[in-house]
Amino acid sequence: MKKLIRLSVLLLAAGLAVDAHAVLRIFATVPEWGALAKEIGGEGVDVFIATTGQQDPHHVQARPSLIARAREADLVVATGAELEIGWLPLVQRDSGNDRIQLGQRGYFEAATEVALLEIPAHLDRAEGDVHPGGNPHVQMDPRNIEAVGAALVERMAELVPPADAATFRLHWQTFDERWKSAMAGWEKRGAPLRGTLIVVQHKAFPYLEDWLGLVEVAALEPKPGVEPSVAYLNKLRAQVTGRPPKLVVRAAYQSPQAAEWFSREAKIPVAVVPFTVGGSAQATDLFGLFEDTLDQLLGALK
Numbered sequence: 001m002k003k004l005i006r007l008s009v010l011l012l013a014a015g016l017a018v019d020a021h022a023v024l025r026i027f028a029t030v031p032e033w034g035a036l037a038k039e040i041g042g043e044g045v046d047v048f049i050a051t052t053g054q055q056d057p058h059h060v061q062a063r064p065s066l067i068a069r070a071r072e073a074d075l076v077v078a079t080g081a082e083l084e085i086g087w088l089p090l091v092q093r094d095s096g097n098d099r100i101q102l103g104q105r106g107y108f109e110a111a112t113e114v115a116l117l118e119i120p121a122h123l124d125r126a127e128g129d130v131h132p133g134g135n136p137h138v139q140m141d142p143r144n145i146e147a148v149g150a151a152l153v154e155r156m157a158e159l160v161p162p163a164d165a166a167t168f169r170l171h172w173q174t175f176d177e178r179w180k181s182a183m184a185g186w187e188k189r190g191a192p193l194r195g196t197l198i199v200v201q202h203k204a205f206p207y208l209e210d211w212l213g214l215v216e217v218a219a220l221e222p223k224p225g226v227e228p229s230v231a232y233l234n235k236l237r238a239q240v241t242g243r244p245p246k247l248v249v250r251a252a253y254q255s256p257q258a259a260e261w262f263s264r265e266a267k268i269p270v271a272v273v274p275f276t277v278g279g280s281a282q283a284t285d286l287f288g289l290f291e292d293t294l295d296q297l298l299g300a301l302k
Helices: 002-020 031-044 064-072 088-095 142-158 162-189 206-212 230-242 257-266 286-301
Strands: 024-028 045-049 075-078 107-109 197-200 215-219 247-251 270-273
Touching: 024 031, 024 064, 031 045, 031 075, 031 142, 031 162, 031 286, 064 088, 075 088, 075 142, 107 142, 142 162, 142 206, 162 286, 206 215, 215 230, 230 257, 247 257, 247 286, 257 270, 270 286
Parallel strands: 024 045, 024 075, 075 107, 197 215, 197 247, 247 270
Antiparallel strands: none
């Protein structure tokens, strides 16, 4: 009997030890936040990323596989600012997971941690994919990655035992030191880009422009999310002759046709940037994302 009691105590202790270092299950909507959560959590997190670097994050299907993953999640890490408005609310609702609903501690939005740009003065859906809270593509400025990470580590720490919370904060401190050093190097490398006039395919780069001092003179899409016609591109080419751009910039996930047409007709190069982790072979993590972004911009400018 005593042996049985002793065995039960040992099993209970073992169970408590497992619980004391539980793995935090994270559902990230896009690769950049999944990568950031992994940097913070290390082996203490199980991160599922709902999209890839070659997908348009605006247009995702609320597939059963996503719902199943969300059902088990302890924390959803989303961009917010309505980037995922077409699919994430459906995933949350159909998951039946109370922990990850809007307003709960298991739901985190990156956009709430930074100053959003391009907030429209008025709302009109006839103007295309307009985001009422501002442009959601905040990941293109590494300063925003740092701001989001500082908030995300605290949210993750709330959801785990104290020992894991301390580990997460230590991981973040190590990452942040590396990140600050990398940013200083990137800003030095990117100095020749300051003041460069660019045309963008989609209005996805205001944060990159703000960080590097790029100057956007036009967008190839007549309205956000609307593919341009050849007639529109011809008109646009004529319009920018007074301020001739040096580059066309597009994200790797976007169709190349419009950018290549404009590049050929205006005789300026195209810079294809990864836009997120996994957007190129070089962008295997957050550091690679910005290294390759600068490589593509500087390489095209030369």
